[in-house]
Amino acid sequence: MDITIHSTFLPHNDAEAAIAFYRDVLGFEVRNDVGYQDMRWITVGPVGQPETSIVLTPPAVDPGITDDERRTVIEMMAKGTYGMLMLATEDLDGVFAKIATSDAEIVEEPTEQPYGARDCSLRDPAGNMIKIQQIR
Numbered sequence: 001m002d003i004t005i006h007s008t009f010l011p012h013n014d015a016e017a018a019i020a021f022y023r024d025v026l027g028f029e030v031r032n033d034v035g036y037q038d039m040r041w042i043t044v045g046p047v048g049q050p051e052t053s054i055v056l057t058p059p060a061v062d063p064g065i066t067d068d069e070r071r072t073v074i075e076m077m078a079k080g081t082y083g084m085l086m087l088a089t090e091d092l093d094g095v096f097a098k099i100a101t102s103d104a105e106i107v108e109e110p111t112e113q114p115y116g117a118r119d120c121s122l123r124d125p126a127g128n129m130i131k132i133q134q135i136r
Helices: 017-027 067-079 092-099
Strands: 006-013 029-036 037-043 053-057 084-089 106-110 118-123 129-134
Touching: 017 029, 017 037, 037 067, 084 092, 092 106, 092 118, 092 129
Parallel strands: 006 053, 084 129
Antiparallel strands: 029 037, 037 053, 106 118, 118 129
């Protein structure tokens, strides 16, 4: 089989903050910005990798989700336990140095992990955990 990852979805609760984080802090390009009523779906992705995208979505907008489930999703987002994204770079220290100059919420500086990886952790404005791993 020949299967690739085309896009993944993460919730956002502030479109402008999400754009500023993914574009200005991580250096991604904004590929699409679609509004409907008071909601926005924003597609971002790494420059030079048009085949891989992240779609930033309003939280819990599926019509099959109950109000209780929607509240749970929003509570989990606030704690940073709902969504996660793993990124990778050959220059973890350089990337982290740039991120550290922003107002991004740093969870963990570059660290040699007991499971064999070296990575850092931060949260996007919606609370989603972003881990960036060193490519070795």
